[in-house]
Amino acid sequence: MAIIEVDSLVKRYGDHTAVDGVSFAVEQGEIFGILGPNGAGKTTTVECVEGLRTRDGGAIRVCGIDPQRDTGELRQLLGAQLQESELPDKLTVGEAMELYSSFYRESADWRELLDTLRLTDKLGTQFRRLSGGQKQRLSIALALIGNPKVAVLDELTTGLDPQARRDTWDLIEGIRDHGVTILLVTHFMEEAERLCDRLAVIDSGRLVAIDSPAGLVARVDDRQRIRFRPSAPLDHAVLAALPEVTSVARAGSQLVVTGTGNLLLAVVTELARHHVTAADLRVEQTSLDDAFVALTGRSLDD
């Protein structure tokens, strides 16, 4: 059963159409990611789902509720991660939890939540004295305090170090295991690949594809990449002329050959014909990064 339904969503800021006809449905218990480069319209999309922005077209339902019409009811069902600036500096962790739990009919046991998020020893600490990772974990705790059916997490791990990022991913998986559906905005490939059951790839306000991370990769799977250091100088054109090869590029002392079919055999055979051997040869799998480039025509970092 779809718990979030977004149908042909349109949102404009003046002349600029930030979200242009985006549709997707999130099933109960899924971790559903929205992946795209800066300015793609990810935050605008989830803010419409959260009822924080008024859409200009299309329809949205969260547990059957129109976020624009029934904001009060939505608040009880949907937990949103706070922006850092939304908490007063001097509020302690315990005070924040107490205050936010009072907003909900059926709040979670916030002491247990702090325990899960490893914040119990910070109970009396003021918000301004928390580290980046602790602030992030507190914002997740506050998103979950109302026992939501759906949690919306925007740029969950931005600013965290790699270990804190991995810990947060474990935590999110644990939350999903408790039956919470998660809508996650990210521009980290690794996060999307590790955490999300399905992804909506958005670029310039438009939906490019929806699939599992593996499904997105499979769409471009026939592309392979081989890297090696040739033992002697070699004219690129020799390899580029092979029917299996789509491109040849130099990366330092290495050649990077992409192509399809039995690329490895074709390249190695051709090298042998020219009495060249391939040192440090590596065959690289297509990654979600590659799939993203193939689908959008650009890299997430552009």
Ligand SMILES: Nc1ncnc2c1ncn2[C@@H]1O[C@H](COP(=O)(O)OP(=O)(O)OP(=O)(O)O)[C@@H](O)[C@H]1O
């Ligand atoms: N309040 C606003 N007023 C005018 N334009 C806005 C506003 N909010 C966002 N935009 C523009 O709408 C587009 C989409 O922004 P949005 O924040 O939804 O993208 P995003 O994919 O979340 O990007 P990021 O990863 O950088 O947060 C951008 O071009 C942005 O500049």
